[in-house]
Structure formats: C-alpha cells, structure tokens
Amino acid sequence: MAKRGLDDSKFRLETRLALAGRDLTRNDGAVNPPVQRASTLLQAKAVDLYDASKKTYGLDGMAVQDALREALLAIEGGAGATLAPSGLSACTLALLTVAEAGSEILVTDSVYRPTRKFCDQTLKRLGVETRYFDPRIGAKIGELITEGTRAIFLESPGSLTFEVQDVPAIAGAARARGVATIIDNTWSAGVHFHPFAHGVDLSVQALTKYQAGHADALMGAVLARTPQWHERVQTMYAQLGLNASPDDAYFVLRGLRTLMLRLQHQADAALRLADWLESRSEVVRVLHPALPSHPDHKLWARDFTGASGVFAFVLKPQPPERMAALLEGLEIFAMGFSWGGYESLIVPCDPQIARSAIPWESEGPLLRVSVGLENGDDLADDLARGFSRLLGEN
Numbered sequence: 001m002a003k004r005g006l007d008d009s010k011f012r013l014e015t016r017l018a019l020a021g022r023d024l025t026r027n028d029g030a031v032n033p034p035v036q037r038a039s040t041l042l043q044a045k046a047v048d049l050y051d052a053s054k055k056t057y058g059l060d061g062m063a064v065q066d067a068l069r070e071a072l073l074a075i076e077g078g079a080g081a082t083l084a085p086s087g088l089s090a091c092t093l094a095l096l097t098v099a100e101a102g103s104e105i106l107v108t109d110s111v112y113r114p115t116r117k118f119c120d121q122t123l124k125r126l127g128v129e130t131r132y133f134d135p136r137i138g139a140k141i142g143e144l145i146t147e148g149t150r151a152i153f154l155e156s157p158g159s160l161t162f163e164v165q166d167v168p169a170i171a172g173a174a175r176a177r178g179v180a181t182i183i184d185n186t187w188s189a190g191v192h193f194h195p196f197a198h199g200v201d202l203s204v205q206a207l208t209k210y211q212a213g214h215a216d217a218l219m220g221a222v223l224a225r226t227p228q229w230h231e232r233v234q235t236m237y238a239q240l241g242l243n244a245s246p247d248d249a250y251f252v253l254r255g256l257r258t259l260m261l262r263l264q265h266q267a268d269a270a271l272r273l274a275d276w277l278e279s280r281s282e283v284v285r286v287l288h289p290a291l292p293s294h295p296d297h298k299l300w301a302r303d304f305t306g307a308s309g310v311f312a313f314v315l316k317p318q319p320p321e322r323m324a325a326l327l328e329g330l331e332i333f334a335m336g337f338s339w340g341g342y343e344s345l346i347v348p349c350d351p352q353i354a355r356s357a358i359p360w361e362s363e364g365p366l367l368r369v370s371v372g373l374e375n376g377d378d379l380a381d382d383l384a385r386g387f388s389r390l391l392g393e394n
C-alpha cells in the first residue's frame with residue numbers, strides 16, 4: 001500500500017509505477033520524494049535511539065529508497081525489497097543469505113560470470129561448495145539435490161546464451177526437499193516474469209539495466225517472497241553494512257517511471273532485429289526466446305508475458321580482423337558491457353562464457369546485443385553495413 005494511505009493493489013502496473021512512493025503529507029507537495037543524504041539521524045527522545053521500529057541511521061534508507069522499494073514491489077510483488085549498491089552485490093547478498101559452511105549450492109551453468117566467480121572463490125573459501133547444472137535440467141534437478149543442498153540459483157534466460165529455465169519445475173522440486181530457490185530475474189526487468197508465482201524465494205534484479213535505463217547508475221535489489229525471507233535478507237544486508245546511495249536510488253526511481261514504455265519499444269525493436277538477423281546468410285542462429293526457432297520458445301511463451309531487448313546471435317566462423325572490422329566500424333551500436341540502457345550495445349561474448357556442467361557449443365562467434373531506443377531500421381542498417389565489412393565488401 002502506498003504512503004498516501006490508499007490501497008494501490010486495485011490499479012494496473014503502469015498506474016502503480018506512476019504512484020509509487022508519492023506522499024502528499026510530506027515533501028511540501030513535491031511529486032517526487034526528496035533526496036536526503038544522511039548518515040546520522042538525530043533523535044529527540046532517548047527511548048527512540050534503540051527502537052528497532054524507527055529509522056535510526058542512514059543505512060536504514062530514507063524516503064527515496066523507501067519509494068524505490070515500494071515501486072519494485074509494485075512490479076514483482078513479494079513481501080519486501082532490499083536495495084544493494086549494484087546488481088552483482090544483490091546476487092552475492094542473496095547467496096550469502098542462504099550460504100552455510102559445509103553445505104552446497106546448485107547454480108545454473110548459464111549464470112552471469114561474476115556471480116560464478118563469487119561462488120567458486122568466496123563461497124568456496126567460506127566452506128560452501130557449488131555444483132553447476134545444465135540450465136535445461138527442469139524437474140531432473142531433484143536428482144542433484146542432496147542432504148547438504150541449501151539453495152538453487154537460477155538465471156533465466158541466461159544473459160549470454162539465453163537458455164530459458166523451467167522455473168516452476170525446478171522451484172517445485174526444491175520446495176519438496178526444503179531447498180531455497182533464488183533467481184536472477186534481470187532479463188525480464190521483473191515485468192515479464194513473476195518468480196513468486198512459481199514459489200521462488202528470492203528474486204534478484206540488477207536495477208542498473210532496464211530500471212535505471214540510462215547507463216548512469218548502478219544498483220541492485222533482492223525481493224523476497226515471504227516476510228521471513230525478507231527478514232533474513234535484511235539481516236545479512238545490515239551485517240554487511242551495504243548501502244544504496246540516495247542519488248542513485250533517485251535515478252533508478254526516475255527510470256522506473258518510464259520503464260514500461262522503454263521496455264515495450266526495446267522489446268519490439270529487438271524482436272524485429274532478431275527476425276531480420278535470422279534471414280541473413282552471415283548468421284548461423286539467433287538466440288532470442290521469443291523467436292519460434294528458439295529451443296526454449298514454448299517454455300518462454302508459457303511462463304513469460306513478454307520479452308526485453310537483449311539477445312544474441314551466432315555468426316559463421318570469421319577471422320578476428322574481419323570481426324574487428326564489423327564491430328569497430330559500427331556507427332550506432334557501441335561496444336560496452338551492461339545492457340538495458342537507452343543506447344544500443346554489442347559485445348562479442350565467447351571469452352565470457354564459462355561452462356563446467358554442459359559445454360557451450362558454438363558454430364562461430366557469439367555477439368550479444370542490447371537494443372536501445374534508436375530507430376530499429378537504423379540499427380538493422382548499421383549491422384548490414386557491418387556485415388559488408390565482415391565479408392570484405394567495403
């Protein structure tokens with residue numbers, strides 16, 4: 001419920017996103033919450049210093065962080081949202097919430113590589129083993145669960161290779177054995193996939209991507225299905241001393257107000273581009289779950305209400321200098337990590353793909369694109385000129 005005392009649950013998502021955090025009783029009537037840069041919060045009464053129900057320190061978050069949390073819950077649902085300084089720190093916060101020395105975590109082989117590194121290095125040092133599994137394992141995940149399994153970490157679709165996971169089957173098998181499930185749900189921006197409806201316990205968002213949307217802020221969030229899970233995440237957050245800056249929270253909240261419009265444009269343009277790429281002779285295959293040719297298309301159509309603007313395609317094998325000619329001559333697409341912003345990005349991904357459970361087999365170089373807000377025909381023309389350079393035609 002919003003601070004205005006009205007029940008917003010009757011409204012549709014776009015309306016809830018517009019209203020989230022509005023509080024006419026404060027802020028002198030300003031539409032947006034104030035950015036309060038605060039560490040110390042002064043208390044008039046001694047008894048309030050130790051009152052856990054009151055904000056007593058800047059790390060508790062102020063009006064703008066509260067408004068952002070409210071907006072995130074409006075999108076994905078759940079019992080509570082915890083902000084983190086980056087998407088990666090939201091992944092590691094969720095993992096630390098469930099990690100126990102001597103236990104094991106099952107992680108999808110398609111996971112974001114820095115999350116994998118955290119598991120392989122830091123969790124390992126803390127006595128937590130990680131076992132990777134085929135992203136397409138589905139209900140067979142049950143065969144991997146042991147007495148020592150504490151959690152299963154999913155990412156769907158994988159952000160480089162775009163396998164869609166059977167989340168209901170995996171979460172169902174996990175629950176039957178008392179194992180927690182966490183999902184990195186960044187690709188859907190929380191809009192087009194609802195993990196809590198499938199019994200997932202924690203949903204992680206890299207807000208840096210679509211929510212911030214303008215390539216100018218880093219932030220993440222962990223949303224929890226139940227109050228108990230939220231409490232556990234909050235405890236870990238407090239003990240780690242994490243903070244989500246008010247300025248960045250303001251940027252992310254501002255981005256959220258236009259999320260639905262941007263996402264729709266970017267998803268439409270990306271699908272058109274993916275379609276066009278499928279018709280090109282330079283391209284071996286396009287990895288976009290909304291394309292009927294994608295091996296997980298049926299799963300995607302069953303569980304998702306839409307797509308975002310990030311996908312990949314595989315080219316026929318090419319010498320490195322031709323690939324460089326394609327990429328370095330692009331006029332609209334720019335090379336850079338991250339995605340979800342208003343600017344279109346492209347990156348060759350093979351060096352980032354790390355697999356141990358099931359090998360990643362590719363006929364040629366894999367390029368990931370994040371479609372921005374530019375004109376879709378201009379983007380296709382930019383790539384078409386790149387393909388001419390690839391073939392040495394100009």
Ligand SMILES: Cc1ncc(COP(=O)(O)O)c(C=O)c1O
Pocket residue numbers: 086087088089091112155159184186187206207208209218219220338339
């Ligand atoms: C799937 C996924 N999760 C998490 C992150 C981390 O987000 P951030 O860059 O905010 O740390 C990324 C970043 O690219 C990502 O692609």
